[in-house]
Amino acid sequence: MQELIEEYDAVEASEMQKLQKLRVFMTDSKFEDFQESIARLEADHPSMKGIYTILDADTVLKEYGIHGASGGALLPAGTVWPYRLVTKVFDALLKKYPGRLTIETNTAVEAVEYDEKFLTPITSVFPYTLRTSRGPMRAASVIYCTNGYSGHLLPCLRGRIHPFKGTMTVQDPGTSIPNQGKFVSWGFHYPPTYEPDTQRHGYGLYYLGQSAKTGYFYFGGENTRIDEAVSADDSFVASHSVSHLQSVLPRFFGKEDKAPWKLVSSWSGIMGFSSDGLPLVGRLSPALTGRRGEGEWIAAAFNGYGMANCLMAGEALALMILGKK
Ligand SMILES: Cc1cc2nc3c(=O)[nH]c(=O)nc-3n(C[C@H](O)[C@H](O)[C@H](O)COP(=O)(O)OP(=O)(O)OC[C@H]3O[C@@H](n4cnc5c(N)ncnc54)[C@H](O)[C@@H]3O)c2cc1C
Structure with missing residues (x-):
């Protein structure tokens, strides 16, 4: 990192x-x-x-x-301030690869389908259809980086991966x-x-x-x-x-007798936890997708430690998809 x-x-x-x-x-x-x-x-x-x-x-x-x-x-x-790091890196990548990378925000994927008949030249190269809130998209492979939300598109993973909410506060201790x-x-x-x-x-x-x-x-x-x-x-x-x-x-700092420290801000986020405590990184079998096809992959369930672990997990997954060690 x-x-x-x-x-x-x-x-x-x-x-x-x-x-x-x-x-x-x-x-x-x-x-x-x-x-x-x-x-x-x-x-x-x-x-x-x-x-x-x-x-x-x-x-x-x-x-x-x-x-x-x-x-x-x-x-x-x-x-590290993760939001600032991630947005800075994506901004640079968008400039570097304008023809190859797009980021479609506010575009929920609602379903993934696999066309196993390969009837047209398009479906033989792009057998997957992603139904999104802004229309369908065709794909050769699908990589789920959906962490705690994975069970929505992959119901067989429910229970194996579950969402878990965490709350953050920013508190100002002043000079204490x-x-x-x-x-x-x-x-x-x-x-x-x-x-x-x-x-x-x-x-x-x-x-x-x-x-x-x-x-x-x-x-x-x-x-x-x-x-x-x-x-x-x-x-x-x-x-x-x-x-x-x-x-x-x-x-924790022995200051419980004082008034609460000023709350500067607070928010909640969703993490992805797995039942065995380990991330799930690799190809998804038809037993987990419920579809034929070998082109669905996942990197999820970082159990609250994704900022530290998902960079190398992503690199490992990319190498697997390219058929490299
Ligand atoms: C309060 C809190 C504190 C944390 N502290 C730390 C820490 O100190 N160190 C650390 O390493 N990690 C920490 N984490 C965990 C870290 O944020 C996650 O592990 C990391 O964000 C995982 O990255 P990700 O890309 O796998 O998943 P996420 O960041 O969860 O991203 C998943 C994305 O998938 C999108 N998505 C889901 N379903 C769909 C769909 N159907 N269609 C389109 N998009 C979809 C979501 O909108 C989301 O943007 C913390 C998390 C929380 C909530």
């Missing part, structure tokens, strides 16, 4: 930063599980030994100012916290929760970055009813999700 950002001259626009990520474990059992899994990782992949530095609770509190943790781990990481945005980003791990009375589910992770420029915290996670969380509807931001994030963040 760093190479891509540099190649497209997007370091400044996307506010790319190399820093350390502090993963914070809020219970002893989470911290123990993590240390065991790092030991297994290092045993299986000796080249990765030493990537994580384990920190005890005292160090997490005294050196990083995080309250209530059972322990932590540091690893080399980076932050020193700006550490250049040096560290954070992830907070806690055991998933479920409250039968409210049916609210906390899925076990909060993520946090701080803008080195403004000091604003970008804090996300989800705590909402299961039917709202496992949903592809991002047309609204649940106010209880936002107020939950506003109440949780100051606690």
Whole structure:
């Protein structure tokens, strides 16, 4: 990703930063599980030994100012403003390949059909028809980069891939916290929760970055009813999700006795989660498409880590489609 950002001259626009990520474990059992899994990782992949530095609770509190943790781990990481990066790269690609690349926004694909009879020269080269809200389009191959929405066009994938909503807030801590945005980003791990009375589910992770420029915290996670969380509807931001994030963040910095920090903005987005936690990248079999034909492919289910993983997944998929290793 760093190479891509540099190649497209997007370091400044996307506010790319190399820093350390502090993963914070809020219970002893989470911290123990993590240390065991790092030991297994290092045993299986000796080249990765030493990537994580384990920190005890005292160090997490005294050196990083995080309250209530059972322990932590540091690893080399980076932050980037994804929307700015993606739009800058697409803008450059549109200029570079004006005859080959078009981006059709607000054009939902409503159905995919496969013509297996090859009756005309066109259908033999372009056997797929994409029915869209702006009319049909013919294609030689179809690549689904539809992540959490994949089950809409590929019903056989429902359950294997499901949408999962995440809410983000931007909170202004004012002068109450020193700006550490250049040096560290954070992830907070806690055991998933479920409250039968409210049916609210906390899925076990909060993520946090701080803008080195403004000091604003970008804090996300989800705590909402299961039917709202496992949903592809991002047309609204649940106010209880936002107020939950506003109440949780100051606690991590020991500032819960103060008024909530100013909410600068908030939004929700849909992620694609898979039942085994792994992305789905490759050719779709007729059993999954419900159609004959060998020309349907997918790169989806990034389980909330797509910005980090979908670049190389896309490259791998392109090589597969070209028949290369
Ligand atoms: C709150 C939140 C925080 C996140 N934080 C991180 C993070 O810190 N690090 C990280 O790596 N990732 C993070 N992610 C995940 C990251 O955003 C996704 O993994 C990434 O966007 C996946 O990219 P994608 O192109 O596969 O899918 P998406 O970005 O979901 O894009 C899918 C696209 O398909 C379109 N689409 C769907 N169906 C159709 C159809 N029928 N016709 C036409 N178009 C269709 C949708 O409109 C959408 O534009 C976060 C996500 C959320 C919501």
